[in-house]
Amino acid sequence: MMRLRLTDRRGSALQRREARAGYLFISPWVFGFLALTAGPMVVSLYLSFTDYSLVNETHQVGLENYRQLFEDPRVGKSLANTFVYAAMFVPLGIVVALGLALLLLRLGRFSGFFRTVFYLPVMTPGVAAGAMFLLLLNGQRGLLNDVLGWFGITGPNWTTDPAWLKPSLAVVSLWTMGGSIIIYLAALNNVPKQLYEAALLDGAGPVRRFVSVTLPMISGALFFTVITHTIGAMQMFDQAFTMYYGPQQGATASDESLVYMVYLFQNAFQYFRMGFASALAWVLFAIILVITVVQVRVGNRFVYYEGGSTR
Amino acid sequence: MTLDVRRPLRPDDPDRPAREGELASLVTTGGGRRRRLTSGLVVRWLLLLLATVAFAYPLVWLVSASLKPKAQVFDNRLVPETVQWSNFVTVWDAGPVLQWLMNSGLVSLMAAATVTLSSALVAFGFAYFRFRLRGALFGLVLATMMLPGAVTMIPVYLIWNRLGFVDTQVPLWAGNLFGSAFYIFLMRQFFLGVPRELFEAARIDGCSNLGLFRRIALPLCRPALIIVFIFELQASWSDLMKPLIYLQTEEYYTMPRGLKQIVDSFALSGQYNWEIAMAATLVATVPMIIVFAFGQRYFLEGLATQAKQG
Numbered sequence: 181m182m183r184l185r186l187t188d189r190r191g192s193a194l195q196r197r198e199a200r201a202g203y204l205f206i207s208p209w210v211f212g213f214l215a216l217t218a219g220p221m222v223v224s225l226y227l228s229f230t231d232y233s234l235v236n237e238t239h240q241v242g243l244e245n246y247r248q249l250f251e252d253p254r255v256g257k258s259l260a261n262t263f264v265y266a267a268m269f270v271p272l273g274i275v276v277a278l279g280l281a282l283l284l285l286r287l288g289r290f291s292g293f294f295r296t297v298f299y300l301p302v303m304t305p306g307v308a309a310g311a312m313f314l315l316l317l318n319g320q321r322g323l324l325n326d327v328l329g330w331f332g333i334t335g336p337n338w339t340t341d342p343a344w345l346k347p348s349l350a351v352v353s354l355w356t357m358g359g360s361i362i363i364y365l366a367a368l369n370n371v372p373k374q375l376y377e378a379a380l381l382d383g384a385g386p387v388r389r390f391v392s393v394t395l396p397m398i399s400g401a402l403f404f405t406v407i408t409h410t411i412g413a414m415q416m417f418d419q420a421f422t423m424y425y426g427p428q429q430g431a432t433a434s435d436e437s438l439v440y441m442v443y444l445f446q447n448a449f450q451y452f453r454m455g456f457a458s459a460l461a462w463v464l465f466a467i468i469l470v471i472t473v474v475q476v477r478v479g480n481r482f483v484y485y486e487g488g489s490t491r
Numbered sequence: 492m493t494l495d496v497r498r499p500l501r502p503d504d505p506d507r508p509a510r511e512g513e514l515a516s517l518v519t520t521g522g523g524r525r526r527r528l529t530s531g532l533v534v535r536w537l538l539l540l541l542a543t544v545a546f547a548y549p550l551v552w553l554v555s556a557s558l559k560p561k562a563q564v565f566d567n568r569l570v571p572e573t574v575q576w577s578n579f580v581t582v583w584d585a586g587p588v589l590q591w592l593m594n595s596g597l598v599s600l601m602a603a604a605t606v607t608l609s610s611a612l613v614a615f616g617f618a619y620f621r622f623r624l625r626g627a628l629f630g631l632v633l634a635t636m637m638l639p640g641a642v643t644m645i646p647v648y649l650i651w652n653r654l655g656f657v658d659t660q661v662p663l664w665a666g667n668l669f670g671s672a673f674y675i676f677l678m679r680q681f682f683l684g685v686p687r688e689l690f691e692a693a694r695i696d697g698c699s700n701l702g703l704f705r706r707i708a709l710p711l712c713r714p715a716l717i718i719v720f721i722f723e724l725q726a727s728w729s730d731l732m733k734p735l736i737y738l739q740t741e742e743y744y745t746m747p748r749g750l751k752q753i754v755d756s757f758a759l760s761g762q763y764n765w766e767i768a769m770a771a772t773l774v775a776t777v778p779m780i781i782v783f784a785f786g787q788r789y790f791l792e793g794l795a796t797q798a799k800q801g
Contacts, residue, residue: 303776308775
């Protein structure tokens with residue numbers, strides 16, 4: 181009896197020491213979380229109910245910011261633009277990346293070269309990609325329309341025609357999506373070979389094999405990229421700001437290129453409407469949260485996990 | 492069908508994941524056939540070639556455009572009729588470009604070094620030690636990955652403002668001292684892969700907790716450290732938002748912020764010196780291409796591990 185209790189207590193002392201060490205190791209993150217995430221979240225929520233502007237006296241305005249948010253046509257416009265951009269880029273990006281990953285599967289030793297080529301654009305800073313494509317997409321003399329011209333297609337004014345501003349942003353994003361090609365390639369390489377052999381024995385054709393074997397087996401990677409791409413697209417800033425928001429455009433910039441983050445940034449750091457910008461930020465958070473939850477709900481019905489669990 | 496991962500897989504094992512290249516014929520056309528020059532193969536290579544041109548050509552075009560005289564920027568010929576090296580001299584004079592490059596380099600190195608070290612510490616804490624709130628806190632780490640930066644952007648700006656760090660480069664990297672959720676997640680996976688016996692043996696030999704981290708966890712997980720380091724190096728180099736928010740003095744700008752200014756100033760003056768803008772764009776991009784040349788194995792590896800976690 182005595183000995184049992186003794187080991188018990190020694191064990192718990194050890195456990196306490198281990199726990200202390202654990203908390204010590206994670207303390208940088210805990211501090212960072214409190215000081216730079218949780219604290220600021222509370223402050224941001226508070227600011228969203230004020231007219232804080234960095235300089236003038238601050239008043240509590242209740243739900244005024246949120247009411248204005250619904251009335252400000254530029255909020256609705258920027259949100260709609262962001263959705264349209266995301267709706268173009270996310271599915272297109274996934275189809276193109278998956279297609280390229282499938283093409284790369286065949287190539288054993290060449291695949292390194294192609295992976296490098298496809299990933300290289302990701303290294304280009306967003307500003308640089310934006311500046312480059314401003315010229316490449318030029319309506320009259322840009323390279324893309326030149327190429328389209330060879331096929332007798334008259335390309336649009338990508339960067340000036342209001343209808344084409346969002347597609348032009350999607351083109352730039354497509355150019356820098358090499359990361360998902362690599363992710364899909366890794367997932368495709370992990371599909372057990374005998375599944376294809378079994379499908380083949382069952383007389384499944386190439387389309388059937390793709391739909392019934394390949395897609396379910398890589399659904400985890402697909403799901404992951406759908407979510408990360410959507411979250412990223414909702415927060416797109418660099419390219420839009422570089423291409424369409426210099427001093428030259430000023431007030432004349434077409435609202436067709438106004439994405440949500442650009443409008444948020446303008447409110448916070450150009451118009452110094454920080455209370456209103458905080459409200460915008462919270463609305464963005466809510467939208468991303470809802471989209472992600474829906475995607476996870478829907479996704480879980482289609483994603484196949486080996487062994488039946490996530491990890 | 493489940494795979495027993497603990498069973499070693501022999502090369503002829505039917506459960507062995509297919510090697511790259513083996514699969515393709517099965518995924519797409521007929522399985523098991525010998526590779527001949529089928530029309531399918533031709534189409535595939537054509538598509539690949541097309542994609543290669545689409546992905547690589549813009550960068551090649553950038554090099555060429557940056558060397559052209561103003562009148563030829565838009566002629567879209569790959570080899571400039573006349574090579575105008577002076578474009579780069581003009582870029583040099585368009586702002587303190589060397590300073591911007593050094594600022595970017597310094598900021599990125601600081602950001603990468605701090606985030607690697609702090610994320611590794613935290614990841615080790617979560618991977619090795621057992622404590623009551625471990626699961627809950629780690630859940631919180633994962634949850635923060637979903638939080639858009641916009642929510643904390645303004646209060647964090649106010650903090651740095653209050654501390655007197657606005658218009659310095661400190662806010663561009665100092666937040667990294669506290670680790671970053673995604674990297675913590677990534678490194679934890681690596682640390683979990685180290686056999687626990689290794690740590691226990693070292694502990695019996697009198698190794699302290701910090702010693703376990705420094706002498707065993709870190710050396711064994713060097714690839715993870717390198718992956719995190721160069722990912723953050725790239726992310727930090729490319730960042731535009733933070734320099735826009737925090738930097739006012741031109742001398743403190745990072746290269747992307749400087750590039751934005753160059754592009755804007757030409758447009759503002761109505762001059763549209765696109766050849767100079769392209770030369771500046773190239774200057775902002777080349778350092779990252781060099782980083783990629785050295786670190787590409789780790790970039791590609793890092794992305795592949797993401798797939799397995801997904």
